[in-house]
Amino acid sequence: MTTADDRRSRRAASRRERRAERAVLASFGVTALAGVALLVLYAFGGETQLEGILLAGCLGGLGVGIVVWAQELMSNDVRIEERHSLASSPEEQAAFEDAMVDEEGFTRRRALQLGLLGALGGLAAALAIPVLSLGPAPGRSLFRTAWRQGSRVVGPDNQPVRPESIPIDGVLTVFPEGNVGSGDSQTLLIHVGADRLQLQGQAAQWAPEGFVAYSKVCTHAGCPVGLYRAVQGSLICPCHQSTFDVLRGAVPTFGPAARPLPQLPISIVDGVFVAQGDFPEPVGPSFWNVHSGGADGE
């Protein structure tokens, strides 16, 4: 390379450096200005979108400045470092083993080692106690809700529900009196019309005057089965689209749910809805012994 070429390339390099320096300074300037603007904005009451833009400008200026500084003005040379094996030498490994087990006679006391293991097992059991306190044992609670024989059916307003207050194709989320909002007792009371219902046996007696009541908790993943398509008479869970046939005992017709929504036995006493008892089966998502409690109610 000639001296003239050399000088020219050095001049070009220094021009480039000056440009980079100006860019870095400008970026840092953006940061400072955006920071001050953010303070002013805050003082005048703040505005989420503008705050976001200014904060982005504040941080972005700093980021751009630092990266340009590093890429354009710092040594970009390729460095090479040797890798060294991480493993210790066999001598060191052996020495460690000696220090760990052999020298102090730790491994010779076999009975004590076993005793220590047993003691640690006991400690683990002791530590499990506070963990078990985190929740009650499920017991029979999954098999029961707040519905009892004679529970009055109330709406979300805690008022008893009369048949004439729900028009045909109408739906109301109902609860046992005194338990409005209860998670496992929530029930859908649907006015289907007596001529459309195709319930068999006992289930038919639980559906007076064309009204039928099903648990609102999906038997798949426990979401409230909130969508009712009156034309098809189907209930749909918005979480995973399990679909249940209201006319035929809420058997699942589509989607991942495999178990019908349990039907609440209801009757009309003195012009208001009253439960004849609890659900015959557990409500909500299935569990391993979900079918073991069925004999209870019958």
Added chain:
Amino acid sequence: MTDHERPVDERPTVDHLGRPTNEAARVLAETGVDPSVDRQTELERIAIWFDERTGASHILRATLRKVFPDHWSFLLGEIALFSFVILVATGVFLTFFYVPSAAPVTYQGPYTPYQGQEVSAAYDSVMRLSLEVRSGLLMRQVHHWTAVIFVAVIVLHLSRVFFTAAFRRPRELNWIIGFGLLLFAIAEGVTGYSLPDDLLSGTGARIIYSAAMSVPFIGPYLSFLVFGGEFPTTAFISRFFVLHVMLLPALFAGGIASHVGLVFLQKHTQFRGPVERETNVVGRHFWPGQAFVSGGLFFLTAAVVAAIGGLVQINPIWAYGPFQPSLVSSPSQPDWYVGWLDGALRIFPPIEPTILGITIPSAFIPGVLIPGALFTLVAVWPWVDKLITHDNREHHLLDWPWEQPIRAATGMALLVFFALLTLAGGNDVLSVFLTASVEELTHIFQILVIVGPIVTWLVTYALARARLQRPPPDALEAEAEEHPGRPRHRGMAVQRTADGGFEEVEA
């Protein structure tokens, strides 16, 4: 000149009995004045103060001179780390305002539709933070968006490590730690978006409860222990809060420390190149070059999430309303990283056999078994890979994705499987756009999640094989092809030798 021989002003040194061992110490003993102090700057004096108490200079110097390979894909892990820092910073701010309580309060804030309505203290506090605390909504949205990006970048980083086989010996341990970090990140996300106690988050919590319940024998106990009883409980908000702000961040921070510590110890992997060998590491010094780039990247990451957090609404809990066990919004989608689980729950056929009195609930296979099996496969992949490649040697040079067709095909098939399940998790939203019924879409997805990954596997395998069989172009061309846009530093480079010295080599 090599930089570790730079002359420094001699400071007084003494032996173990306090006798001066050099000129400066003798001057100090005679005159009471340290002759080197005048020549030290404030910064040097502070540095010396710390070094005298820790001996850190030796270790730190080695750290500053560590060499880091330069490739854009190596920055993904850094962005994940930066996202975590941003999450902690914004999260601390949110914690000052959040009330982890399901206790009922009467909403009296400025949002008129709910005035006078009974909501939980948790929902009330997030409403106040969002609508009344100045810059509160910005911080909340930045936190949520960063969480969304956090998991995405972790998945990208994991994919990079997978497809380039960076997990091979001696880095299997760090693969496992990184996998644990992914689980913690997802758990952080799920516990986090459950905290506002709005209608959507309550729905997510309920599905977690049901999935836990579906485990044979221990399911009911499991969900009762986690939630403190039958859903909905008043306990789960405060429990998720403790998990979200205490236990999981502590686990994550510990995991990150060991993850990054191991990268430091084992040195970073690198792609093949003209000087790159299994026995060296080629790149930039950590200080100042690499550290400045990383520092700048941190602020750029923060800038991006600040802009998105300010401009794009996320989780508008006032629109969802407070959680009530008998209500649900439609459509209801979780954050993207659990969407695939929701999709699996949606499209799995209604199978609920009862064998010998033991029921396998319909949510068990798609909600517990399939995710568990897939995640286990990902976790043990380094050992599966050894079975495929019959290779248990140490590797510091990375593979290109096509170099091991079975690995590439399996990785792509898994990604397609997750992507299809995620789409299936939005089948109700898609049905609006595609004007197809949810039922039709569900059936299509049931076929796609089987066929899609198989086709992907075969196509990827064939493409990788074809790429492998292409005649290798000459070395330089290959180099230029493999590193498009990477500045080539031809000329001299400084090489650190095995005994710690430096020498110049032709790069």
